[in-house]
Amino acid sequence: MKLSKMHLKTLREVPSEAELPSHVLLLRTGMIRKLVSGVYGFMPLGWRTLKKIEDIVRDEMDKTGAQEILMSAIQPSELWQESGRWFAYGPELWRLKDRHGREFCLGPTHEEIFTDIIRNDVSSYRQLPLNLYQIQTKYRDEARPRFGLMRSREFIMKDAYSFDRDQEGLDKSYQEMYEAYEKIFTRCGLTFRPVEADTGAIGGSNSHEFTAISEVGESEIAYCEHCHMAATTERAEVTDAAPQDDIEMLPLEKKLTPGTKTIEDVANFLELDKKQTIKALLFVKYDDEGNKDGYVAAFVRGDRELNEIKLVNALGIPEHAIEFADESEMSQATGCVGGFTGPMGLHDCTIVVDSELPGLKNMCAGACEEDHHYINMNYGRDYEGDIIADIKTLLEGDPCPVCGAPVKHARGIEVGQVFKLGTKYSEAMGAYYKDENQEEKPIVMGCYGIGVSRTMAAIVEQHHDENGIIWPMSVAPYHVIISLVKPGDETQAKVAEDIYEQLCAAGVEVMLDDRDERPGVKFKDADLLGIPVRITVGRGAADGVVEYKLRRDAEKEELPVAEAIAKAIEIVNSEK
Amino acid sequence: MKLSKMHLKTLREVPSEAELPSHVLLLRTGMIRKLVSGVYGFMPLGWRTLKKIEDIVRDEMDKTGAQEILMSAIQPSELWQESGRWFAYGPELWRLKDRHGREFCLGPTHEEIFTDIIRNDVSSYRQLPLNLYQIQTKYRDEARPRFGLMRSREFIMKDAYSFDRDQEGLDKSYQEMYEAYEKIFTRCGLTFRPVEADTGAIGGSNSHEFTAISEVGESEIAYCEHCHMAATTERAEVTDAAPQDDIEMLPLEKKLTPGTKTIEDVANFLELDKKQTIKALLFVKYDDEGNKDGYVAAFVRGDRELNEIKLVNALGIPEHAIEFADESEMSQATGCVGGFTGPMGLHDCTIVVDSELPGLKNMCAGACEEDHHYINMNYGRDYEGDIIADIKTLLEGDPCPVCGAPVKHARGIEVGQVFKLGTKYSEAMGAYYKDENQEEKPIVMGCYGIGVSRTMAAIVEQHHDENGIIWPMSVAPYHVIISLVKPGDETQAKVAEDIYEQLCAAGVEVMLDDRDERPGVKFKDADLLGIPVRITVGRGAADGVVEYKLRRDAEKEELPVAEAIAKAIEIVNSEK
Missing domain, CATH: 3.90.960.10 (YbaK/aminoacyl-tRNA synthetase-associated domain)
Incomplete structure (x- = not known):
C-alpha cells in the first residue's frame, strides 16, 4: 500500500485521556479511534493487526478440531434466567428491550446460547466430544471503562465451548485448549504465564488465566520461584497459621x-x-x-x-x-x-x-x-x-501454599481464561445425552475465552519503546516500510517502486511512504507505527544502495538494493 | 473434514415457521439456527459459506482501493441527533441506554460514525478521495422479522463510504462501487439487476438497488425490455397522462x-x-x-x-x-x-x-x-x-417513462444498494476540507451497502431444487463430498481416505461422510447440503471405480479413482 493513498492520521501529541503506553500508542498511531468512553473503532492499520491476531487464534483453534460458528450478539433474557445469571451477572450485563418490550442483553459471554444449541442438537454419546467456537464482538457495560482496548465496553473475543461425556473428557478438552492457548500467545509474541484463577460469574470448578506479564496490568498474580505454583491473588490459596493447640486459653x-x-x-x-x-x-x-x-x-x-x-x-x-x-x-x-x-x-x-x-x-x-x-x-x-x-489474600513473602518458599507478586494483563464448567449449565438448562446404555447424563462442559482486542493492547505493552510500537512480525500491520526520502527525485522514486514491487511479488506486505513530507516526519512515523523492517531509499539510490534497519535494533546497514530485498524477504518469512 | 467429527444436524422436517425455500433449506441443512424471532446464528457449514461471501466482498472492495476498518456496532445518540436521524430512522432503530442512562443505538448503518471520523481526520483536499468500508454485524428492530436471513433483526452487512472533493469525484467513486458490486454478485452466482431506487432514510440524490431476481423477493421492480429503464416500483417515474388543454370545462x-x-x-x-x-x-x-x-x-x-x-x-x-x-x-x-x-x-x-x-x-x-x-x-x-x-405507482403495462413501451414488473431480493449522499451528512455534521485556495468546502459522500447474510439467502433462492441447495462452487461450504457407502468395509474406507487426502493436498475443501449411517441417508444429506461435487465410494472401490456426480446435473459417471480425482480438482479450480 502506498501511504499517499492510505488513510493514516498519526498524532504528535499524547491524547489527554490515555495513560498506558498501549493506549497512548494505539491512539497516536491512529490504529484505533475512540468514539465514546470505552468504545473504540479500528482504523486500517489497527484492523490489519487485529485480523492477524484473529487468524492466529483461528488457526490454532482449528488445529484442535474445534469448529467455528457465529452466534448472535443479542441474547434473550429467558436463557439467562434459566441459567440463573440474569441477576448474577450484575450491572455489567448490558440490557435492552426490543420494540415489543421483550428483554435482551448484549452478550458478554455465550454459555447459555451454546448450551441451548447443544441441548437441541445433541442426544447421543456418539455426537460427543465437541468443541465450538466463535470470534465475536462482545459487550460489558463497565462502570469505569479505561485503558483503551484493555477495558472497553465493546470488544472482540474468541469464546470456545467444549462438550464432553464425563470429567475425563473435559480434562482432555481443557488440556487441549490450554496447549492451544500457549501456542497462540507465543505466536503473538507475548511473555505470559498461565495461573490458577477464580471462576467468577462464569462458574465451574477449575480455571486458569493466561496473564501477559506487565506492570500496568490489572491482574495481580502470586507465583513461586521454587515450584510451579502460580495463581491470581484473588484465587491463590493461603496456608493457615499452625493451630496453637498447645497454648492454654487465658481468661477473657x-x-x-x-x-x-x-x-x-x-x-x-x-x-x-x-x-x-x-x-x-x-x-x-x-x-x-x-x-x-x-x-x-x-x-x-x-x-x-x-x-x-x-x-x-x-x-x-x-x-x-x-x-x-x-x-x-x-x-x-x-x-x-x-x-x-x-x-x-x-x-x-x-x-x-x-x-x-x-x-x-x-x-x-x-x-x-x-x-x-x-x-x-x-x-x-x-x-x-x-x-x-479461607477469606484471606496471599501476600508477597507469604509461604507458598505448595512448597512453603516465600511467594512473589507480579502484575499482568488477563488475555485469556479457560474454565472447567462441569455440569453447571447443562443441568440448569437441561442439556443431557444418552450413553451406550440409554442412560441420560448431563453434558460436561468447558469454556475458553481470549480477549482478542485486549491481546492487541497487551502486545503493545510488551513491545514498545519511547519512539513507538515495535510489532512482532506475526502481528505487524505490514512487514516492511520503504521510506522514500525524496519522492520528487526520479531515481529514488524508481528504486523505491522497484523494491516495493519485488517485495509484494514475494508475498511481503509492504508500505511505501511516498508522501510529500519531510524525511524526519517519515522516520518518526515509521518508528511510531512499529513496522518491523525499514528500507530507506535516499541519496544512495543513485549508486544502488539503500539503508536497511530493523525497528527492534539500533543499527542500520547500507546495502545494495538486491541484498536489502533478500534480507527483508528472509526475515519476514522466518518470523511471520 | 470428516462428518463423524463434524457438528452437523440436518432436519428431515420442514420447520413450521419457514415459508421461503431459502429459509427452509438453511434451517434443514443446519447451516443457520434460530435463537428468537429475527435472530439467527451460523453453524459450521453456514459460517463457512458466509465467510466465503465476505471474502469475495472484501476482495473486490480491496481491488478498488477501499480500505477496511471496523467501527463499533454501538453508537451514541448524539451523533444521530446531529444528523437529524435520531427521529427520522423511526422504531427500527434499536435504542438502548448504558448504566449511566446515556442513550445509544445499535447501528443499522454508519453514516454518522464515518462522517465523524472524516471530520476529525481530513482537513485537506490532498487527503481525498477516500473509501472506507467494514463488514459488520448490524441491527434493525423490525416490526415483523421474517423469512430467515432475508429480514432479520441482527444481520451482517458490508458498508462502505466514499469521500470526495466534488460531484465529479463522487460520480467516479459511485461508478467504481457499482462495478465492484456487479463483480461481487456475479462471483456469488447471482442473477441480478441494478435498478434505480429511492434513497429512503439514508438520504441523498441518486441510488441504485442491486436486486437478485426472485419470485419470493420483497422488492418489486419495474423494467423495460425495449430500453435500459429499471427501477424499484417505489422509485420508478410515471409518465403523466397528456394534459387535456383542448377540452372545455363543463359546469360542476x-x-x-x-x-x-x-x-x-x-x-x-x-x-x-x-x-x-x-x-x-x-x-x-x-x-x-x-x-x-x-x-x-x-x-x-x-x-x-x-x-x-x-x-x-x-x-x-x-x-x-x-x-x-x-x-x-x-x-x-x-x-x-x-x-x-x-x-x-x-x-x-x-x-x-x-x-x-x-x-x-x-x-x-x-x-x-x-x-x-x-x-x-x-x-x-x-x-x-x-x-x-408525482405520487403514483408505475404499474405493469404502463408506458415506460423513458421509451413509452409497456413496462414489466418483477420481484427480487435487495442484496445491495449504492447511494449518492452528496453533502447531506457533511453539512449537517461539519465535515469540510480545504481546497488548493484554502477555501472550506463540504466533503461529498457516497455510501454503499451489501447485505452479506441476505446475499446468502438470495443465493439459495436462486440455486436449489426439491432435494436441497445447489451451491455455486465459489460459495459452497465444501467443494467435494465423498460419500463412503460402507465405512466398515476396509477397501472402501481406504479408497475414500485416499481420495480425501489427495483432494485435500490439492487445496480442495472436502467433506468425507464416514458416518455410520445408511447410504440413503448419506445421499439425501449430500443433496440437501448442496456440495457441488459428490464422489461415491461403494462396491466398485474393490475394482478402483467410484461414482462421480455434480449436484447440479442429473447424470452420474463411473470413473477410475484417479480420473475422478483429476476431474474434481479441475472443476473446483475452474469455478471456485
Missing part, C-alpha cells in the same frame, strides 16, 4: 483502648504483635432485586488482608451483591461499633471467620463498645462464626 | 350516488371510465415525538395506485410519520366523508394532488357528503392542492 479480659481504631493502633497500645489481633470488615448484602438483604462481618488475623472474592464465594453470592457497610447504619441493626467491632456482641449479621482463626489462641479483638477491646478471645469459648473459610 | 354538478364507496362503484353507477375519476387516500401525520400532527389527503386518478414512498418524499417526512387515518375521527376535523371524500370541501389538512390531475378535465370526485359525488370537477376552478407531485 476487656481493656480500655481509647482511640485505637486501627489494628496498628491497638497493637501498639497493648504492645501486641499484629498476629495476635483480629481485624473486622463490615459489609451490607443485596438481594436479586437490588434491595438490602442483611449484613456480613468478616474476620481475619490483624496482619492479613481480606480477599473479597473468596468472601463472596464463601457466601455463595455474586461479587456485586455486597459492598462496604455504612457503619453507623449497621451499628443500630447489629451492635457493631466503628473501629471497635469484634465477633463478640454482634447480632443479626452473618459472621464469616477466616479459616486460621479457630486455631489461634488468646486473640485481641474489638469489644463492640467504644474505646474497648477484648484480649484473650478464643474461638468456641468466646465467639463462633456462621461460616469458616 | 353534484350527483346522488348512493352507496358508491369505491371507484369501481361510482364509475359503474355514473357510466364513466375510471380514468375520469379521482381517488382519495387519507392519512394521519405524526411529529418527532410520535404525537398526531395533522392530516393528509392524497388524490390520484381513479385507475392509478398511490405510491406511499413518493407521498412521504413529497411531504418531506419519514415513512413512519404517516399512517392511514381513522376516517370517522378525521371527518370531524377535516370534513372528509368515508367513501365520498374529494378535494372540494376538505379543510384543515394537507392536500397532495398527483402531478397529472391538474391537466385532466371534468373529473368525478367525492363531494365530502354522504352518497354524493361531483362531476366535471376541474383543477384551478374547483379545487387546488397544497402540494403537486
Whole structure:
C-alpha cells in the first residue's frame, strides 16, 4: 500500500485521556479511534493487526478440531434466567428491550446460547466430544471503562465451548485448549504465564488465566520461584497459621483502648504483635432485586488482608451483591461499633471467620463498645462464626501454599481464561445425552475465552519503546516500510517502486511512504507505527544502495538494493 | 473434514415457521439456527459459506482501493441527533441506554460514525478521495422479522463510504462501487439487476438497488425490455397522462350516488371510465415525538395506485410519520366523508394532488357528503392542492417513462444498494476540507451497502431444487463430498481416505461422510447440503471405480479413482 493513498492520521501529541503506553500508542498511531468512553473503532492499520491476531487464534483453534460458528450478539433474557445469571451477572450485563418490550442483553459471554444449541442438537454419546467456537464482538457495560482496548465496553473475543461425556473428557478438552492457548500467545509474541484463577460469574470448578506479564496490568498474580505454583491473588490459596493447640486459653479480659481504631493502633497500645489481633470488615448484602438483604462481618488475623472474592464465594453470592457497610447504619441493626467491632456482641449479621482463626489462641479483638477491646478471645469459648473459610489474600513473602518458599507478586494483563464448567449449565438448562446404555447424563462442559482486542493492547505493552510500537512480525500491520526520502527525485522514486514491487511479488506486505513530507516526519512515523523492517531509499539510490534497519535494533546497514530485498524477504518469512 | 467429527444436524422436517425455500433449506441443512424471532446464528457449514461471501466482498472492495476498518456496532445518540436521524430512522432503530442512562443505538448503518471520523481526520483536499468500508454485524428492530436471513433483526452487512472533493469525484467513486458490486454478485452466482431506487432514510440524490431476481423477493421492480429503464416500483417515474388543454370545462354538478364507496362503484353507477375519476387516500401525520400532527389527503386518478414512498418524499417526512387515518375521527376535523371524500370541501389538512390531475378535465370526485359525488370537477376552478407531485405507482403495462413501451414488473431480493449522499451528512455534521485556495468546502459522500447474510439467502433462492441447495462452487461450504457407502468395509474406507487426502493436498475443501449411517441417508444429506461435487465410494472401490456426480446435473459417471480425482480438482479450480 502506498501511504499517499492510505488513510493514516498519526498524532504528535499524547491524547489527554490515555495513560498506558498501549493506549497512548494505539491512539497516536491512529490504529484505533475512540468514539465514546470505552468504545473504540479500528482504523486500517489497527484492523490489519487485529485480523492477524484473529487468524492466529483461528488457526490454532482449528488445529484442535474445534469448529467455528457465529452466534448472535443479542441474547434473550429467558436463557439467562434459566441459567440463573440474569441477576448474577450484575450491572455489567448490558440490557435492552426490543420494540415489543421483550428483554435482551448484549452478550458478554455465550454459555447459555451454546448450551441451548447443544441441548437441541445433541442426544447421543456418539455426537460427543465437541468443541465450538466463535470470534465475536462482545459487550460489558463497565462502570469505569479505561485503558483503551484493555477495558472497553465493546470488544472482540474468541469464546470456545467444549462438550464432553464425563470429567475425563473435559480434562482432555481443557488440556487441549490450554496447549492451544500457549501456542497462540507465543505466536503473538507475548511473555505470559498461565495461573490458577477464580471462576467468577462464569462458574465451574477449575480455571486458569493466561496473564501477559506487565506492570500496568490489572491482574495481580502470586507465583513461586521454587515450584510451579502460580495463581491470581484473588484465587491463590493461603496456608493457615499452625493451630496453637498447645497454648492454654487465658481468661477473657476487656481493656480500655481509647482511640485505637486501627489494628496498628491497638497493637501498639497493648504492645501486641499484629498476629495476635483480629481485624473486622463490615459489609451490607443485596438481594436479586437490588434491595438490602442483611449484613456480613468478616474476620481475619490483624496482619492479613481480606480477599473479597473468596468472601463472596464463601457466601455463595455474586461479587456485586455486597459492598462496604455504612457503619453507623449497621451499628443500630447489629451492635457493631466503628473501629471497635469484634465477633463478640454482634447480632443479626452473618459472621464469616477466616479459616486460621479457630486455631489461634488468646486473640485481641474489638469489644463492640467504644474505646474497648477484648484480649484473650478464643474461638468456641468466646465467639463462633456462621461460616469458616479461607477469606484471606496471599501476600508477597507469604509461604507458598505448595512448597512453603516465600511467594512473589507480579502484575499482568488477563488475555485469556479457560474454565472447567462441569455440569453447571447443562443441568440448569437441561442439556443431557444418552450413553451406550440409554442412560441420560448431563453434558460436561468447558469454556475458553481470549480477549482478542485486549491481546492487541497487551502486545503493545510488551513491545514498545519511547519512539513507538515495535510489532512482532506475526502481528505487524505490514512487514516492511520503504521510506522514500525524496519522492520528487526520479531515481529514488524508481528504486523505491522497484523494491516495493519485488517485495509484494514475494508475498511481503509492504508500505511505501511516498508522501510529500519531510524525511524526519517519515522516520518518526515509521518508528511510531512499529513496522518491523525499514528500507530507506535516499541519496544512495543513485549508486544502488539503500539503508536497511530493523525497528527492534539500533543499527542500520547500507546495502545494495538486491541484498536489502533478500534480507527483508528472509526475515519476514522466518518470523511471520 | 470428516462428518463423524463434524457438528452437523440436518432436519428431515420442514420447520413450521419457514415459508421461503431459502429459509427452509438453511434451517434443514443446519447451516443457520434460530435463537428468537429475527435472530439467527451460523453453524459450521453456514459460517463457512458466509465467510466465503465476505471474502469475495472484501476482495473486490480491496481491488478498488477501499480500505477496511471496523467501527463499533454501538453508537451514541448524539451523533444521530446531529444528523437529524435520531427521529427520522423511526422504531427500527434499536435504542438502548448504558448504566449511566446515556442513550445509544445499535447501528443499522454508519453514516454518522464515518462522517465523524472524516471530520476529525481530513482537513485537506490532498487527503481525498477516500473509501472506507467494514463488514459488520448490524441491527434493525423490525416490526415483523421474517423469512430467515432475508429480514432479520441482527444481520451482517458490508458498508462502505466514499469521500470526495466534488460531484465529479463522487460520480467516479459511485461508478467504481457499482462495478465492484456487479463483480461481487456475479462471483456469488447471482442473477441480478441494478435498478434505480429511492434513497429512503439514508438520504441523498441518486441510488441504485442491486436486486437478485426472485419470485419470493420483497422488492418489486419495474423494467423495460425495449430500453435500459429499471427501477424499484417505489422509485420508478410515471409518465403523466397528456394534459387535456383542448377540452372545455363543463359546469360542476353534484350527483346522488348512493352507496358508491369505491371507484369501481361510482364509475359503474355514473357510466364513466375510471380514468375520469379521482381517488382519495387519507392519512394521519405524526411529529418527532410520535404525537398526531395533522392530516393528509392524497388524490390520484381513479385507475392509478398511490405510491406511499413518493407521498412521504413529497411531504418531506419519514415513512413512519404517516399512517392511514381513522376516517370517522378525521371527518370531524377535516370534513372528509368515508367513501365520498374529494378535494372540494376538505379543510384543515394537507392536500397532495398527483402531478397529472391538474391537466385532466371534468373529473368525478367525492363531494365530502354522504352518497354524493361531483362531476366535471376541474383543477384551478374547483379545487387546488397544497402540494403537486408525482405520487403514483408505475404499474405493469404502463408506458415506460423513458421509451413509452409497456413496462414489466418483477420481484427480487435487495442484496445491495449504492447511494449518492452528496453533502447531506457533511453539512449537517461539519465535515469540510480545504481546497488548493484554502477555501472550506463540504466533503461529498457516497455510501454503499451489501447485505452479506441476505446475499446468502438470495443465493439459495436462486440455486436449489426439491432435494436441497445447489451451491455455486465459489460459495459452497465444501467443494467435494465423498460419500463412503460402507465405512466398515476396509477397501472402501481406504479408497475414500485416499481420495480425501489427495483432494485435500490439492487445496480442495472436502467433506468425507464416514458416518455410520445408511447410504440413503448419506445421499439425501449430500443433496440437501448442496456440495457441488459428490464422489461415491461403494462396491466398485474393490475394482478402483467410484461414482462421480455434480449436484447440479442429473447424470452420474463411473470413473477410475484417479480420473475422478483429476476431474474434481479441475472443476473446483475452474469455478471456485
